[in-house]
Every structure is written in structure tokens, then in C-alpha cells.
Amino acid sequence: MAIQLKQVAEKFSMSEQELTLESLRAFLIDKLHLLDSERRARCAKFGVTSLEEMDELIRKGLVEEENIMEDFQNVDYLTARIGWIRQLLEKL
Structure with missing residues (x-):
């Protein structure tokens, strides 16, 4: 079932562009x-x-690097993605 953007925008008394921006923001x-x-x-x-x-x-040696490295790398990646999304939201 295809939903027409124009029809949804009309139902909410918005332009297609406004609906698209609100959808992207959400x-x-x-x-x-x-x-x-x-x-x-x-x-x-x-x-x-x-x-x-x-x-x-x-750095303080409180955990072994091998025990934290996978999570550390994932947190680094997630932190970067979060920052990128925040920058996009500021531009909207």
C-alpha cells in the first residue's frame, strides 16, 4: 500500500516540504x-x-584493554554517529 505524501500533507494542512522535514526530524x-x-x-x-x-x-589499568576494546570501539563509533545526527538536526 503506497501512501501519497501529498495526501498526508493535505490532511495535516502542511506543505509536502514541511511534512518531509518533520518526518526527517522525527x-x-x-x-x-x-x-x-x-x-x-x-x-x-x-x-x-x-x-x-x-x-x-x-590508561589507569583498571580494566584490561582486551576486555574493553570491542565496547570502546563501538562507543567511539556510536559517539561519532550521535554527533553527526545532532549536526544534521541543527541544520533542519
């Missing part, structure tokens, strides 16, 4: 929340809240 916010939840969960495994705190654990 999509990005949803992705932001999902990525942030995953980042927080990976950090929580080590009792920290950020990539910097994870790095501190490694």
Missing part, C-alpha cells in the same frame, strides 16, 4: 535515541558514562 531523533541508548548500555557495563571515561579506565 526519523533522526528516533535514531539518535536508539544510538544513545546503545552507547549508554555499553558504557554502563564498565560503570562509566562516556568514551573519555572508558579511556581513563584503560
Whole structure:
């Protein structure tokens, strides 16, 4: 079933462009929340809240690098994606 953007926009008294921007904003916010939840969960495994705190654990020798590296890399990736999404949202 195909939904026509024009019909939806008309029902909400919006232009197609406004509907598209609102849809994109909602999509990005949803992705932001999902990525942030995953980042927080990976950090929580080590009792920290950020990539910097994870790095501190490694530098102080409080965790073995091999035990944290996969989560560290994922948190780094997630942090970068979150930053990118926030930049996109600022432009909308």
C-alpha cells in the first residue's frame, strides 16, 4: 500500500516540504535515541558514562584493554554517529 505524501500533507494542512522535514526530524531523533541508548548500555557495563571515561579506565589499568576494546570501539563509533545526527538536526 503506497501512501501519497501529498495526501498526508493535505490532511495535516502542511506543505509536502514541511511534512518531509518533520518526518526527517522525527526519523533522526528516533535514531539518535536508539544510538544513545546503545552507547549508554555499553558504557554502563564498565560503570562509566562516556568514551573519555572508558579511556581513563584503560590508561589507569583498571580494566584490561582486551576486555574493553570491542565496547570502546563501538562507543567511539556510536559517539561519532550521535554527533553527526545532532549536526544534521541543527541544520533542519
